Amino acid sequence: MAPGGNRGWLLRLVIAFGFAQGAVSMARPAVSYRALALGADERAVGVIAGVYALLPLFAAVPLGRRTDHGRCAPLLPVGVVLISGGCVLSGLVNSLWAMALWSGVMGLGHLCFVIGAQSLVARQSARHEQDRNFGHFTIGASLGQLIGPVAAGALIGGPDMAGSSALALVVAGAGGAVAFASLWRIEDRTAVDSRSPQGGRVPVGGILRARGVPAGMLISLSVLSATDILTAYLPVVGEHRGIAPSVIGVLLSLRAGATIACRLVLTPLLRLLGRPALLTVTCFLAAVLCAGVALPVPVWVLGLMLIVLGFCLGVGQPLSMTTVVQAAPEGARSTALALRLTGNRLGQVAAPAAAGLVAGVAGVAAPFVMLGVLLLLSSGVALRSPGRPEGPGSAARERPRRSVRSVLRRTSDI
Numbered sequence: 001m002a003p004g005g006n007r008g009w010l011l012r013l014v015i016a017f018g019f020a021q022g023a024v025s026m027a028r029p030a031v032s033y034r035a036l037a038l039g040a041d042e043r044a045v046g047v048i049a050g051v052y053a054l055l056p057l058f059a060a061v062p063l064g065r066r067t068d069h070g071r072c073a074p075l076l077p078v079g080v081v082l083i084s085g086g087c088v089l090s091g092l093v094n095s096l097w098a099m100a101l102w103s104g105v106m107g108l109g110h111l112c113f114v115i116g117a118q119s120l121v122a123r124q125s126a127r128h129e130q131d132r133n134f135g136h137f138t139i140g141a142s143l144g145q146l147i148g149p150v151a152a153g154a155l156i157g158g159p160d161m162a163g164s165s166a167l168a169l170v171v172a173g174a175g176g177a178v179a180f181a182s183l184w185r186i187e188d189r190t191a192v193d194s195r196s197p198q199g200g201r202v203p204v205g206g207i208l209r210a211r212g213v214p215a216g217m218l219i220s221l222s223v224l225s226a227t228d229i230l231t232a233y234l235p236v237v238g239e240h241r242g243i244a245p246s247v248i249g250v251l252l253s254l255r256a257g258a259t260i261a262c263r264l265v266l267t268p269l270l271r272l273l274g275r276p277a278l279l280t281v282t283c284f285l286a287a288v289l290c291a292g293v294a295l296p297v298p299v300w301v302l303g304l305m306l307i308v309l310g311f312c313l314g315v316g317q318p319l320s321m322t323t324v325v326q327a328a329p330e331g332a333r334s335t336a337l338a339l340r341l342t343g344n345r346l347g348q349v350a351a352p353a354a355a356g357l358v359a360g361v362a363g364v365a366a367p368f369v370m371l372g373v374l375l376l377l378s379s380g381v382a383l384r385s386p387g388r389p390e391g392p393g394s395a396a397r398e399r400p401r402r403s404v405r406s407v408l409r410r411t412s413d414i
Helices: 008-037 044-050 055-067 075-092 096-124 125-155 161-177 179-183 188-191 204-209 213-241 245-264 267-273 275-292 299-328 333-363 366-382 404-413
Strands: none
Touching: 008 044, 008 075, 008 161, 008 213, 044 055, 044 096, 044 125, 044 245, 044 333, 055 096, 055 267, 055 333, 075 096, 075 161, 075 299, 096 125, 096 188, 096 299, 096 333, 125 213, 125 245, 125 267, 125 299, 161 179, 179 204, 204 213, 204 275, 213 245, 213 275, 213 299, 213 333, 213 366, 245 267, 245 299, 245 404, 267 275, 267 299, 267 366, 275 299, 275 366, 299 333
């Protein structure tokens, strides 16, 4: 199947990603609540959230290297098995260290699935379709992030917090296993195009020096850290402010729903502003809104803030994927995507751990101020990110490549 051809594989991949991400998004807050019920404090919650990214931190680049010279699809079922197993076993154990371990297995499974899926999208999409296809692909993640927290909030609560959170984790594992249905025969349909030309491996340093790769990695790290800490720490904020778990689940799902809406209109937004300006503006707004979560605002105001924040965060992940893929040397695109994921996981290790330390010293809302600073830095880096790719009709779309300054000048003239 040639790039840019039948996109039935993309729809099935989005569905599978929705179930896999839904399991993870349901399990993450459930792990936090179960850890709190077992006697964990804010620091311990941060450590457990960080371990989720620890195993993937070391596995990403080797998996990317293997995928550059092999097939993407086998990683998908492996990822589903590890996600489902990690969810279920996190709910069956009764010690914090064991929960941290199985949380790490869950994170490794998520990494396997995402590397395989992103590499598949990169190979099966024509260059000028990559922004759109990565945007559609990440709708699967947003759907999972929309449904997962609501399902967790519906199951968690009552006097037996440990038992209800354990049930939520087992249900998350069962839901993740449903992703197998959409993965059927994806490998057979893509195996012809799934092999990259054999040749010398591009050094990691060479990939990192490619213009656009570091910027894409930092933006992705910042956006994912914001999403991750929102998922892991909003329950802790809710506990301190007296917000019920069911309401926290709805708030997290509002954020995810806004992210879906953003990705559905991503193409017209790109035509209007271009990639650098769109990344810059949305990262800046996300920085302000993340810091605003630290304020003791009413629940309805918090909900509005999370809706706008979710819309802004929806831009960073798909556009950072395209930025990295198009900046990477030929034959090293899966490795470049894996490096991007390594940066993501590094952020997922460091950010929750730092959030735990900050929360222990300055209060549970302080990590959101830290996220605001990180997103503000990403907003500055996005100014220099590459513009739109070339492709059919690119001449007609040349206008969106204007700089952020020209956009602001034009706005001021209106």
